[in-house]
Amino acid sequence: MNVVVLVGRLTRDPDIRQSQGESQTVVARYTLAVDRRFSRNNAEQAADFISMVSFGKTAEFIEKYVHKGTKLVVRGRIQTGSYTNKDGQKVYTTDVVGEDVEFAESKKAAEGYDGGSSYSAPPQDMGGNTSGGVDDGFINVPDGINEDLPFA
Secondary structure, eight states: OOOOEEEEEEESSSSSEEEOOOOOOOEEEEEEEEEOOOHHHOOOOOOEEEEEEHHHHHHHHHHOOOTTTEEEEEEEEEEEEEEOOOSSEEEEEEOOOOOOEESSHHHHHHHHSSSSSSOOOOOOTTOOBBOOOOOOOOOOOEEEEEEOOOOO
């Protein structure tokens, strides 16, 4: 089974082109910076830069709504290939074909993204509520609430 699920941010605006041939389709090429779960020697968060390609309606969605810094969840598959370059050398390629693309954060959260490796949430008061009245669609649960729940 060839299934890939990635969560990461675009490193630059996607490259959008039309395929050549009889049935033209939109092709989007982009790179996702995907944080590694662990880093070595207490270094800053390390990331892998994954080459991605999407076709058709998915590529049209990317063209219309996605730009540098956008955090995405991408489901797809790994695809390998090869071609001969202009010098006559065979070049091998590996891409992830993004077949299903979704936003990984709200528009408000994306606006707060500072370009670093992580998103910093709004400050919280002692009750667990965010200051500034940000309505992200989630209910704020105060600390210590587990003691009052019968099933916790």
